[in-house]
Amino acid sequence: AQRVTQPEKLLSVFKGAPVELKCNYSYSGSPELFWYVQYSRQRLQLLLRHISRESIKGFTADLNKGETSFHLKKPFAQEEDSAMYYCALGDSNYQLIWGAGTKLIIKP
Amino acid sequence: EAGVTQFPSHSVIEKGQTVTLRCDPISGHDNLYWYRRVMGKEIKFLLHFVKESKQDESGMPNNRFLAERTGGTYSTLKVQPAELEDSGVYFCASSPPSLLTYNEQFFGPGTRLTVL
Numbered sequence: 001a002q003r004v005t006q007p008e009k010l011l012s013v014f015k016g017a018p019v020e021l022k023c024n025y026s027y028s029g030s031p032e033l034f035w036y037v038q039y040s041r042q043r044l045q046l047l048l049r050h051i052s053r054e055s056i057k058g059f060t061a062d063l064n065k066g067e068t069s070f071h072l073k074k075p076f077a078q079e080e081d082s083a084m085y086y087c088a089l090g091d092s093n094y095q096l097i098w099g100a101g102t103k104l105i106i107k108p
Numbered sequence: 109e110a111g112v113t114q115f116p117s118h119s120v121i122e123k124g125q126t127v128t129l130r131c132d133p134i135s136g137h138d139n140l141y142w143y144r145r146v147m148g149k150e151i152k153f154l155l156h157f158v159k160e161s162k163q164d165e166s167g168m169p170n171n172r173f174l175a176e177r178t179g180g181t182y183s184t185l186k187v188q189p190a191e192l193e194d195s196g197v198y199f200c201a202s203s204p205p206s207l208l209t210y211n212e213q214f215f216g217p218g219t220r221l222t223v224l
Contacts, residue, residue: 008129043215044199044201045215046153046213048165088151093166096141099150
């Protein structure tokens with residue numbers, strides 16, 4: 001079955017500390033993976049996609065097919081990073097299959 | 109450029125009533141998607157339009173839900189009759205036509221539906 005798992009509902013770290021939001025997937029084909037973010041009172045927006053292999057707002061995510069993971073990382077968290085983060089998988093029918101989301105809180 | 113808009117932002121109705129949600133995609137975006145997040149659960153795909161055609165409606169929960177996209181512009185999602193379990197946030201997203209496998213989907217602010 002196609003599935004995206006984000007094991008942490010809530011992650012709280014201090015400003016300046018490293019952040020890693022975990023995402024594991026289950027998919028039989030070649031996955032397209034995304035991280036979406038929703039800041040307070042804003043709409044969902046794309047943060048990263050694995051094929052672009054770029055860093056956005058200091059965040060990176062590497063697709064590890066062996067571990068079926070797409071963890072989101074940032075070496076030094078900032079207060080403005082506080083938000084809901086969703087990992088999503090794009091299937092062959094152009095649907096996005098979503099994880100449950102992780103609420104990231106950056107403490108000052 | 110105006111983003112994806114949704115109307116209303118909130119709707120509170122009683123069980124058995126009808127509600128119609130509207131989504132206006134970004135101009136020129138052929139692809140339009142509806143998603144739903146029921147409280148405490150993950151966002152779920154409902155359906156996908158390409159222009160006015162339903163490309164995939166496998167996520168529609170049952171026949172109480174009807175989506176239309178007349179003329180390939182805005183889309184409506186009607187719930188008739190509404191049940192308590194329909195409560196949640198309904199998101200609309202759009203993306204441009206492309207030969208690539210995936211284009212970025214641009215999301216609307218969502219409509220929060222509460223069925224009492």
